[in-house]
Amino acid sequence: MRTLKRPPAPSLKKDWRETLFTMSGGLCAYCTVRLEQGWEADHYLPQESFPELQDCWYNLLPSCKPCNRAKWDFVPEALRDKTIIPPEANTTTPHDFVLDARYLPHKAASERILEPTFDNAEEHLEFVPSSCEFKHTSLIGACTVKEIFAHREMTEELTKTSLTMYNLARDRSPNDTVQSVIALSKFPVLAEILLQYWQEFFPPKSSTE
Numbered sequence: 001m002r003t004l005k006r007p008p009a010p011s012l013k014k015d016w017r018e019t020l021f022t023m024s025g026g027l028c029a030y031c032t033v034r035l036e037q038g039w040e041a042d043h044y045l046p047q048e049s050f051p052e053l054q055d056c057w058y059n060l061l062p063s064c065k066p067c068n069r070a071k072w073d074f075v076p077e078a079l080r081d082k083t084i085i086p087p088e089a090n091t092t093t094p095h096d097f098v099l100d101a102r103y104l105p106h107k108a109a110s111e112r113i114l115e116p117t118f119d120n121a122e123e124h125l126e127f128v129p130s131s132c133e134f135k136h137t138s139l140i141g142a143c144t145v146k147e148i149f150a151h152r153e154m155t156e157e158l159t160k161t162s163l164t165m166y167n168l169a170r171d172r173s174p175n176d177t178v179q180s181v182i183a184l185s186k187f188p189v190l191a192e193i194l195l196q197y198w199q200e201f202f203p204p205k206s207s208t209e
Ligand SMILES: [Zn+2]
Pocket: 028, 029, 030, 031, 032, 033, 063, 064, 065, 066, 067, 068
């Protein structure tokens, strides 16, 4: 996961999807896989439990199908059975909380999934290239790994990416070849990390050799 900066809500709702896509550079906000056609706008707090947040910009994240499916209807314990309203709602509506990035995550405490536009991803998760897995460095990270990153699609695809990067490093492929493979990779961000990992075993030849 990477930290993302959320822009203000586009005034027209039909532009929301495209803006979410641009916000994450076309990658899943959770696992960073390249988003394919039919990607889903995930409700960070599920709409079944929080119908008031169904059309709330601050509750949406671009997600690949496997991450969205893995996360499904996860609700942090501290927010269970609470009424949460969007920041733009009339606060005279009965509610427990307002969805506010500076406030709500603290209420949800540490038993919640990392929200990359609320949280600094680096404080919670670390990608371990040797095992192609995310390791948690906080309770929020642990919850994220448990609730989302246990899906098979991710491990399988990352193992393939790692093998590709291993081959490029071992063959000491020219940099432009490596860069074009990374640009087409399903996991462009993690492919970079995997490449650096393998290059430690097969250092690229220096230009003076
Ligand atoms: Zn994903």
